[in-house]
Amino acid sequence: MKALVVRAPGTVAVEAHDDPLPADLEVMVAPLISGMCGTDIELIDGGVDPMYVRYPLILGHEWVGVLRGDVPGVAVAGDRVVVEGIIPCDVCSECLHGDCNRCAIYDEIGFTRPGGIAELVAVPSRLVHRIDPAVEIEDAVFIEPMSGVWRALTRIPLRAGLSVAIVGDGTIALLAAHLIRRMNPGRVVVVGLREVQRDLAMRAGADAFVTDIPEQHFDLVIEAAGTGPAVRTAIALAARGAMVILLGLPVHGTTIEISPEDFVNNDQILQGSFGYTRSAWAQVVEKVNAGELKPSFLITHRFSLDESEGAIAALRGGVGEHEPRGKVVITVATRH
Ligand SMILES: [Zn+2]
Ligand SMILES: [Zn+2]
Structure with a gap:
């Protein structure tokens, strides 16, 4: 099969790779899009x-x-499926409490195991x-990304009518703008860096998109850029009694002063959130x-598996910096 492989940090390419061998209680899936x-x-x-x-x-x-075998009671060969990425052990105390994201x-x-930018992947049924x-x-x-956002937004109950700032574009x-809309917020302001992202943010559910840091404070601040300066901005925007949710994943070793x-x-409240729980994933699938x-x-950007280099360049912002950039996807298979 073909797959997008990182040999070691700095070395990435589409390569021919041995087909995976499903272990006990695993099933094969042929990815369509990643x-x-x-x-x-x-x-x-x-x-x-x-x-x-x-x-x-x-x-x-x-x-x-597309599922290649049957998963009794769930799906049959040929069905389109998604697969929870975090593999829980199901026996540790975190898993037993439903917090498998902290397994x-x-x-x-x-x-830590092969991903879905490949023609085949073996996964736990x-x-x-x-x-x-x-x-x-x-x-x-x-x-997958919505499950992470959903888990963070539902970890601590939110009341209706909150003023919300989202840092990042x-x-x-x-x-986050799209999902917080489902929770009856007050005003939702996206604080971005690139004016070109305005339309996407408004379409996602923002009431306003700004590139200057607002003067007012917010009841809920969601940091979704994953950089030190964005975390600082998020904390500065928090009102008394506010919760700041850190959704972005900063580069390992990032520090800020607080x-x-x-x-x-x-x-x-300063809330981090790692991955998603099984129940968050199930709720998102249901919706x-x-x-x-x-x-x-x-x-906004679509590539084939063989064009993966273009997908990586698009993510790095190396191409089309004056165009809006939302999700970058790779079509892995066209025939199923
Ligand atoms: Zn566990
Ligand atoms: Zn991701």
């Missing part, structure tokens, strides 16, 4: 904490495929979810299958 995100760039460049990656690595943690044995498709035939694969390809920020006194005096979430309008 999204790429900033984390893939960090995996290529070696910017991810070594605890969370194993090289050589087949990339791809946001993907939709004692970290294992994730596209990070228990993590397979069927996609309704009416759903477009370009909507379903967002299930990449896909995670745009998905004033703990302000968090105490202002009665604020996508019900036709309630259709984020495919966020796809």
Whole structure:
């Protein structure tokens, strides 16, 4: 099969690769389409904490495929499916409490085991979810990133009417705008860097898009850029009693100075969020299958597997810097 392989940090190419061999309780899936995100760039460049990656690595943690075998009670061969990327051990205390994102044995498709930018991938059958035939694969390809955002937004209950600032203008920020809309917010302001992202942000559900840091403070601030300066901006935008959610994944080793006194005096919550729980994933699949979430309008760049280099360049912003950039996807297979 062909796959997009990072041999070691800095060395990435589409290569011929041995077909995977499904282990016990695993099933084969043939990916149709895979999204790429900033984390893939960090995996290529070696910017991810070594605890969370194993090289050589087949990339791809946001993907939709066609099932090659049956998963009794869930799906049959030929069905289109998505597969939870985080592989839970199901026996550690975190897993037993439903917090499999913090499983004692970290294992994730596209990070520590082969990903979905490949013609075949072997996955645990228990993590397979069927996609309704009416759903477009370009909507379903967002299930992985939406699950991460959904988990962060539902971890601590949010009340209706909150004023919301989202710091960042990449896909995670745009998905955050799209999903927070479902939670009856007050005003939603996206604080971006690139004016060219305005239309996508407004379409995603923002009430306003600004490139200057607003003067006012917000009840909920979502940091979705994953850089030190963006985290500083997010904290500065938080009102008294606010919650700041860190959704972006900064490069390993990033630090910023904070004033703990302000968090105490202002009665604020600073919430990180890692991956997604099994229940967050299931809830997002349910909403996508019900036709309630259709984020495919966020796809701005499409490439074939052989054009993966172009996808990587698009993500790095090397091409079309004056065009809007939402999700970058790779069509892995055209015949199924
Ligand atoms: Zn991603
Ligand atoms: Zn576990």
